[in-house]
Structure formats: structure tokens, C-alpha cells
Amino acid sequence: MKNPLESIDEYDTIVLGYPNWWGTMPMVCYTFLESYDFTGKRIIPFCTNEGSGMGSSVRFIKKLCPGATVEDGTPIHGAEAAYADSEAREIAELAK
């Protein structure tokens, strides 16, 4: 991980975005989720993809962060990510 945070204590809600790679999230996301204690935190995942949606990523996030509230996640079609305004608004609304 580049520039890892010393702590995530000051955050209650974490918006976690990543591309779908091989049906799940990239390995660096696993490293990130294994590096901190997410107990009591809320995780809002979103995932760009070319057809697999969230894949099994949300299941793995829940497994890695059993003490966190993990939202269903927002899949975004990668090729249209630049135009995903409504999804971005939805995520911002959830994070409020």
C-alpha cells in the first residue's frame, strides 16, 4: 500500500472503491482491510467492472471486517464510469 494511514480512528464511514479483478477486489484492498480494525465502522463499497458487478468482493469485505457494517455496494460499469454521476450521488448520499 502506498502512503498507509497510521490509524483509521478518526473515520466512522469508509467509502472503498476498486475495480473488479477476477471476480473480486484487487489484493491491495485485502491488505488494506487486514491492516486496520474496522470494528464499529461503516464500509460503503463501490466497484467498477465489465459485467461481474460486485462479484464476491462484498462477501470478502464482510469476512475480513466482521465488526463492521458493510453496505451492499454500488457496481459501476467501468466503460461508463466517467458518466456515473447518479451512482456517485447515491454513494455520497449513503456516506452522509
Ligand SMILES: Cc1cc2nc3c(=O)[nH]c(=O)nc-3n(C[C@H](O)[C@H](O)[C@H](O)COP(=O)(O)O)c2cc1C
Ligand atoms: C486483471 C483484470 C481482471 C479483471 N477481471 C474482471 C472480472 O472478473 N469481472 C469484470 O467484470 N471485470 C473484470 N475486469 C475489468 C475491470 O473491472 C475494469 O477494467 C475496471 O473496472 C475499469 O477500471 P480501470 O479503468 O481501472 O481498468 C478485469 C480487469 C483486469 C485488468
